[in-house]
Amino acid sequence: xxxxxxxxxxxxxxxxxxxxxxxxxxxxxxxxxxxxxxxxxxxxxxxxxxxxxxxxxxxxxxxxxxxxxxxxxxxxxxxxxxxxxxxxxxxxxxxxxxxxxxxxxxxxxxxxxxxxxxxxxxxxxxxxxxxxxxxxxxxxxxxxxxx
Numbered sequence: 001x002x003x004x005x006x007x008x009x010x011x012x013x014x015x016x017x018x019x020x021x022x023x024x025x026x027x028x029x030x031x032x033x034x035x036x037x038x039x040x041x042x043x044x045x046x047x048x049x050x051x052x053x054x055x056x057x058x059x060x061x062x063x064x065x066x067x068x069x070x071x072x073x074x075x076x077x078x079x080x081x082x083x084x085x086x087x088x089x090x091x092x093x094x095x096x097x098x099x100x101x102x103x104x105x106x107x108x109x110x111x112x113x114x115x116x117x118x119x120x121x122x123x124x125x126x127x128x129x130x131x132x133x134x135x136x137x138x139x140x141x142x143x144x145x146x147x
Contacts, residue, residue, distance in 0.1 A: 002039050004092055011099055018044040018051050020065045057083055069095060071102065114145050 001008070001015055008015055019026065023045040030036045044051070052058035052065035059066055069090055071080035080098050082090060101112040110122040113136065121140050 001092060002036070002041050004096065005040060007096060008099075011096075011103065013099055014042075016042045016044060018046050020046050020049055020052055022047045055081075071095075071099060073102070073106075113140055115147075120144070120147075 001017065005015065021029075026043050026045060030039045046052055046065070049058050049065065055068060055070060057066045057068040058064075064086070066083055066086060067088075067090060068081065068083040070078050073079050079102055082095075084090060097117055100118050101116050104110065104112060104116075104118070104122065108122065109125050111125065112122050116122060121144055123136065123139050
């Protein structure tokens, strides 16, 4: 996320990285890991596991937090989350896409279909749920979704 911090900043997103390691471990990691060169994100030490437990990512049996990321809106509500098994890395581009979709929804009130990206079609808001149910294809084709 550090490598894409300018993209996040341009979207008005504030990032906070939290790890169950201590602040001393964080300092050492940033100083010695080449991938952490120019690290500029805020980093929290959750060595009591309180944050990991609150977000449901603490694995008590192993005493570790499972990798997760959470998109929290300005009102403090989690609007997106992803939790993966420890050996699987997260997709930074997908996280950015979800943020862009969330911002689009907030700005326009429209609904973004699967795979939506800026510039692609979104779905109109329809307060009559019966009209919209099963009728997404009236607004967008499967080819448009998959492109």
